[in-house]
Structure formats: structure tokens, C-alpha cells
Amino acid sequence: VKLVSLKMTNFRQFAGEQTLRFASDDQRNITVIFGANGAGKTTILNAFVWTLFGEFTPDLEHPERLINDSVWAEAKSGEIVEASCDVAFEHAGCFYSASRKVEARAGADEPQTVDPSGTLTLMIRDASGETLPSHNPKDVIDQILPHRLHQFFFFNGERIERLAQESAFEEIEEATKTLLGLEVLERAERHLDKAAISFEKELAVVGSDEARGIASELESAREQQGKLRDEKEEAAREEKGCDELRIAVEEELRSLEGAKVLQDRRDDLERELSRSRDRVKQLRQERNGQLARRGFQALLGSLGADVEKRIGDLESSGELPAPYKESFIDDLLQKGECICGAPLESGESGYEQVVAYREKAGAGETEQALIAIKTHAGYVDSQRLETNRVVMDLTQQLGESSASVAQCEERLSEISRELSGLPSEEIGRLEARHRELVEKGKEAAAKRSKAVHEFERCGERLKDLEKELAAVEARDERAALAQSRATVARRLSSLAASIYGLFQESVRSRLDEKIKETFRSISYKEREPELNERFELRLWDTSGNKKIASIKSTGENQILSLSFVGGLASLAREFEQEGEGSTAVDSLLRGQGGIYPVVVDAAFGNLDSDYRQDVARALPRLAPQAVILVSKAQASGEVLSELKDFIGAAYSITYYTTKADEDDDVTFDGRSYPYRRSITDGLERAEVCRLDESPTSK
């Protein structure tokens, strides 16, 4: 996807028609748009999101006021007023023009309340040059720019840091799924299951008594599984809801003077608690691994040492190695002559004596084995002691980390008590709500774990029943047919599930690599990001001997999240290239991929100057095309000097304000352009100005 232009008509701050054309040159792929706070940077980001997806970013206030306020205020009562945005883009040799429009009838002094969903139209010009309207514009856009992915490519840089927080991990998993085209397999599994159920129902009617019995058991087990699925999803939603509300309460506490210090301390403790819990989890896994691999050694007791001693005793007493071998005695008996020359004949006393010696003779193989055992016995014993030491060491560390968890929890309770004890009623009320939400969250988590466990058990029971049903002999042809259809549907559903699992892991590990690559190109610190098996985005401190969870600043969270976006865009490009020339089924299984631009509002918002420079260096490589919305202050010297060779288009949003003496300019490429202008006509508005045209000075 290559963004070509954006036209806004009476949209939010922008009165009249304003058009931006975007740089898409391979070398100069950056379009930079300067704008003061409130001038309309977030509006431009939202012009894309609204036009293409009918939605807004969470930071856009009053989405019901899409029509420019001045235009609305000036409209006569009863007049139809409209606002619209047009996004033009190219994709796979076609030119697309997506347009969304809202209209409302103005009433005398009535506030504006338009339905923000608006009307979407999409015109497509294909390779032949013919332009036609699309009958299903939403579906077509979703195919090109998947809805599930838009938040990763059209975003606010200051808010993108939330991707590094727990609440976003599900979104990350979903985005990855979309990127890979895993939804096809997910749906295939679900729908094949439904088909199997339908055939099994048929079998329940026409099959033998036994088949009918199993089919009806299957049906009720499936019903039970459905209930459990609902229960676990409900509990997960409840848990997430509690978390979100708790975070909001903490945000409020942070904004209150009296509670800020304690809330900040709680934030630190929460981070410490999370690290300690991760450590407990990691140590448990490590100890379980040790016990699974080497735990049997504990059952050997002193066996190794005993064996070593016993063999040593045999050696000391001269019994090992034996003075003669079995084969030597056998030879004498076969020849019928002793070494002293006496004849050996069966039944005589000499013969019997030599036979008795045979019992005491050593077998070569046995002796060799004993020598080998002696060597190993010592090693087994030292290994047992080593395992014991490692497990004890891990247990001790586990104890320390568990104590640290308990300590953090205790200190968190203390903070909660301190907050409740503060004289402010507001703080007391918020803290009581916080405690309630923490408790509710814990209850929901426990409910979810229980439902997950029961759901899994029910799944196992279902699998057994399905196998039983497949094994029952069909009574007649009709039943046999229903049975084989059900079996095939089940087998294919299970194949879809297995391929799904395989691909999910494959894409996760590739994405993990891409994130690491992008992060390394941005951050100078010894940190390593990780997208783990649970699709959690983590950051590790690798500066010491041991890899430990890093204490992330807002800036680091932002860098980590940008690395995720960069990794996602890069992997999407790879999928797109891999998909070229492959068959339909191959491309299905390879994921859809795509080449996506990024549109970033406040890309450098929370970063200090070092990080700003690093991000500026990474931006041209983040995606093949980037539109960056920045304030003059955010795009200070080091940012522009990093970006200057990549900027193909630059704009300033000139904001016309009714406040006096607010004139300000932005300097770009040695020239000044209008940034803010004081006006006296009373119509506050914004206009875009291309920065190679009409400078205010040279």
C-alpha cells in the first residue's frame, strides 16, 4: 500500500478543502507534518483511521463534532452541512480513492451531533485505466489494510508504549494471526467441527444403538464444553475489565497531590512484584526441568558408591579379575587332559574337580562390564551429588524469590493502608475502589483458571468419544456414510488445528527475530526484547552475567513498541514477497502479508534527546513509507538532521487563533513558514501549507 494523498473538507479544525500529498520515493519515504498542540495533528491521523475504518483513535475528543465548528456555526438553520475525507492510495497496480462523508442539518445555535460512522465510498481504477465504484468498500479495504492491523500502522507514538503492557498482549496475538492469514485455518477448524457435528447427528438417528449412545454422549459433552468456553471467556473479560478499571483508578491517584508519591511507590513495587513473580515462574520451570531430566538420581541413594566399593573389594581379594577364564577350563575338558598331564574323563574325581573350577572362573564379558560399571558408578554418584546441589540451590533461590513476592505483597498492602488513612475523602474512596478491583480481579483469575482446566478435561473426553464413535461398526450403508463423513471432517479439523499451531509458533519466532533486529538498530542500551510463546512483549537487561527483566521507562516502552511495529511491518513485507508466485493454497498457508505505510502522531513525544535521535534514525527503515506528525519542539535539531535525507515532503499546519500576539513560524530547510497566526475575523481554523511553497522568509 502506498499512500498518495489525503484531502480533508471541513473536517474538524480544517475549514474548507486541505490536501496533503505524501512522499513515496524509495530514498525519500518520509512526509513530515509540523503542527502546534491542538492545531490538528491528531485530526490528520484520525482522518486516515476514520476514512478507512470508520473509527477514531482513543485520544480524539468529541468524535460527534466532525464538521468544522466555524462552518457549523456559520451555517443557516436547516442548511445541510457536510465534512469529508478522501484517502487516495495505490495497491497492486490499482489506484484507490476511499472517501467518507458525514452530513447534518444545522439548527439555530444547536450543538453539533453527527453520527460519526458516515458513508464510505471506494472508487477503484484498475490496470486498464477503468475506474469503477466498489460494491463492498469495507471488505475491499479490509482485504488490503486489515482492520485488526490498523492500530499498529496508524498510531500515536506517545500511546504506542501500551503495547509493552500486559493488556495489549492479546491484540499482539490477534495482529500476528491476521498477518499470517491464520484466521483461515482458525475458521476452517471451527466450521469443519460444525460439519462433523452435523454428520454425527445424522449418525445418531440412523446408526446402531451403540453409535447412537456415543453420539448422544458426544452431543452433551459438546454442550458442556460450549458452556465452559463461555465461562472462561466471561472470566477473562471480567479479569481484563478489572485490570483496566484498576489502571484508571491508579491514574487518578497519580494525579492527586497527596496520593502521587504513594502511587508512584506502588508502581515501583508492582514492577518489582512482577519481576519477582517472573523469577519464581522461571526458577520453578528450571527446577522442574532438572527434576524431570535428572531427578531419578535421587532414588539411587548410595548405590553408586556401594557398587564402586564392592567391585574394589573384589579386586582387593583377587577375585577380580579372576585368575583363569571359563574358556580355559572348557578347552581342558574338551581335550580331556589337565595342565598337569593327568587325563580328564567324565565321572572321575579329577574331571569333577576341574568342572568345579569352572564355576569360579571369570567370564570375559562380565569382567569387562564390571570394570565399566566401576568407572560409571563413581560418575553416577558425583552426578547425583551435583544434581542435589543444583536442585538445593534452585530451591533456595526459589525461597528467596517467593519471600520477595510475599514482601512486595505486604508492602503493597501497607501502601494501600497508608492511602486509605490519608485525610482526603477522595483518596480514601479511590483506594477502597482499588482494593475492591484487585480482589475482584483475583477472583476472576481464579475462576478463569478453573474454567480453563475443566475446558481442557472436557476436550480430552470429547476426543475419546470421537475415537470411540469412529471405531463403532456402522449398521447400514447410510450410517457408514455419515460415519465416514464425520470422521473425515474431524480429521481435517484436527489437521487445520495442527497447522495453525505450527504456523503460529513459526511466525512468532520470526517476528521475535525482527523485533530484536529493529530494537538493536534503535536502542544503545544492553537490552534484549522478546516476544515469548504467550505473545508477551518483554524486555530483558543483558548488561550483567544474567539476563534479568529490565525496568522499563516510558521511553523504553515506546522504543520497544516501535520495534514491534517495525518488526511487524518488516515481516509483513517478507510474507508479501514469499507469497508472490506461489499457488493459492501456498499463499493461504504462508499468510497474507502486505506492504504497509506508518502514520505516526507524536513519534518523539516522551523521549529524551538521545532516544529521539535513535528513533529518527530508525523511522525511515520502519516502513517503506512514513508520515510523521510532530510539533516544532518534538522535531528539534538532532531529529531533523537524522531525517533530512529521507524527507520527501513537508507540511506545516498553520493554526489561525483568535488570541492576540500568537504569531509563530516553523523553520525548515533554512526557511520560515507560518506555524501559528493571530487573526481578528473570529474563525479559529487550521490550514495545511506545503513547506517548499510560500515561505514567510528565506
Next chain:
Amino acid sequence: LPSEKSTSGGATNGLEEQLRALQQDLDAEELDLFKSVLDIERKKLHMKRPRGVPLEIEEEIKRVIK
């Protein structure tokens, strides 16, 4: 199902081997049916409320398994 070509993924060859292993229990007829099912799903993927997909899949199974 998987193509023979190698890709920049590195681990893709291993992935293709695993994919083959998954499919080895299926006969040619079942594999074709699986491809058809994926094609049906792909066509309906971008529809917000695709109707009748399970039914379409059921019909496809009936057409193949007679």
C-alpha cells in the same frame, strides 16, 4: 501442500517437513478436500458476516465422500 521453494525464513524447511508429517495420514482425496475447504474460507474471509460457510463445507464433504 507446501511448496518446495526455500524462503528467507530460515526455519521454513523444518516447518515444511513438519507440515508433510501432519499430512501423511491423509489420502489424496482428503488433501484435495482440505484445499477446497481452505479455498471456501479464504473467499469468505473478508466478509463481515459470512453466511452458510459450515453448510457449504458440509456439501463439499458430501460431494467428495460418497
